[in-house]
Amino acid sequence: MSYPYQIKNIEQYHHDYKRSIDDPAEFWSTIAEHFTWKKKWHTTLNWNFSEPKIEWFKGAKLNITENCLDRHLEKFADTPALIWEPNDPDEHHRILTYRKLYEKVCQFSHVLKNNGVKKGDRVCIYMGMIPELAIAVLACARVGAIHSVVFGGFSAQSIADRLYDAQAEYIVTCDGAYRGQKDIPLKSVIDDALIGNRIVKKVIVTTRTRTPVSMIKGRDVWWEDEIKKVETLGLTDFPAEEMDAEDPLFILYTSGSTGKPKGVVHSCAGYMLFTTYTFVNVFQYQQGDIHFCTADIGWITGHSYILYGPLSAGATTLMFEGVPTWPDAGRFWNIIDKFKVNILYTAPTAIRSLMGFGLGPVHGHDLSSLKVLGTVGEPINEEAWHWYDEHIGKKKCPIVDTWWQTETGGILISNLAGITPAKASYATLPLPGVHPILVDENGKEVEGNNVSGNLCIKSPWPSTIRTTYGDHERCKTNYFATYPDLYFTGDGALRDENGFYRITGRVDDVLNVSGHRIGTAEVENAINMHANVVESAVVGYPHDIKGQGIYAFVIYQGSHAQNTHGTAEMIRKDIHQTVSRIIGAIAKPDKIQFVSGLPKTRSGKIMRRILRKIAEGETENLGDISTLLDPGVVEEIKNGKL
């Protein structure tokens, strides 16, 4: 079975695209008819980018979980909604049918309510990739609470900052999480994050690793005990809270060019529509297909294409707890074979890392169920694209290269599997409803083909970022003020002779390390917290597997070589430790070079351009350095390059 709004051929793509740009309100209201509403909208679209104010389906009432769960019960009650594969292949997998998932979400909605959670409250979710994470997210949506999922790799300090920013009163977590060989004590990280916190009232803890945890009386409760109370009462339904179309659905923190992560806010109706529409069209999902997105639910890809998009489409979504390389580098291929996966959606960094193991781990697994492959999160290099095409897709699976961002909620530029043409390392054409343009430094539109520029979007699509939590001005300055009346993506792009887009990477101070967004300012702030660091500058450099690596230039008090604190290597480890504490291990610099000074202009601004070139291995064409306060420092930095 296909979907009424599924694009079936390239002519239809062009036709729908034109319709969507000519009259977005008409286009999206027709699609919205295929969803479940408690009350219909009176105004489809109302917007201006100058405030910004973006309102879709104003006046409508709904609950996204009625679309993700209730509406499928009639036809798909016994269809698997969620397949869960554990970290350890010897442990049994779990399958939750739509009926089962519905019941579990309803039960946990009662638990949230019993613990005081109300519509509009912020709930921080810090969990490993277990079904309870999906259940917690959906239960928040069902009771109308705003979830803020924090990736399990973030430190206590990062959680504390996010809890404070969101003024979150509730936390859902687990004792620990398995990831490959590691057993990460999540509850204990939460305990550290809560030292001095006076806002959080309740912490609900589920059991996964059964690692010892401290449970504080009056604050901490076990998930299982709370569920038992609900079960005793025989409660398997929970009336979904009535939400306004524009009520916030969730907050997701992401990095920008400033030192502090931003709480990106998405709203209920627009996000639901766009994630469902893009899921069905980009991957060309057919009823019964098994969709395997390897992202973590702590990132936007997991929100949109493990949970909301697929579930709203009544699809079967596969959630994997572990990592691609444990117990061996055949883990993905083993899962595809085991469940006869039809769609694989992963990150270029994972492909590059698996390529490094050769074809051995691929052999012996039957990958013939695959129909569509996808990539997301960073530019994919041609070599990785071809390897994916040849050895995983066996040249019969279209690859969709999907470009989008936390702020865009869903995929904005991508080919549609088997419908519109693919081109290695190109995201290609915009989805219906998406109007990309390229502009030059001055904001002037760069027209025609075979051109490049900064990528902007001209008008709102349904899942456009609505605000940054608690600070609307920040949303405006970050995304809508660089170029008046345009949404600025922060990415550079080129448009080829066919009008296909190729994303060339960030043009701001945001790094993309293994598909994770990290702000250079954030890493610098963390390094500067280290007692003996005077100053630091962080830039990205090309990394074979991670895409980008983190290169830090650090001025350390006294000379690092003859230091009372030990060797340079020891100091590097101290700095790593500091960054892990402040942000999390994902932000640890790959290289730390100690320097006696940084290239600065006379006004004290660090010339990152020079540092970037040096980190990239360029020694000659560093540009004009005569305006530097101390040009001599450049020579020293060049000589000390790691």
Ligand code: WTA
């Ligand atoms: C980058 C992830 C090239 C881009 C969904 C963007 C990509 C940032 C692609 C957003 C792609 C994402 N090709 N670059 N297909 N997809 N990016 O918020 O720089 O974690 O701005 O969202 O990742 O990262 P985020």
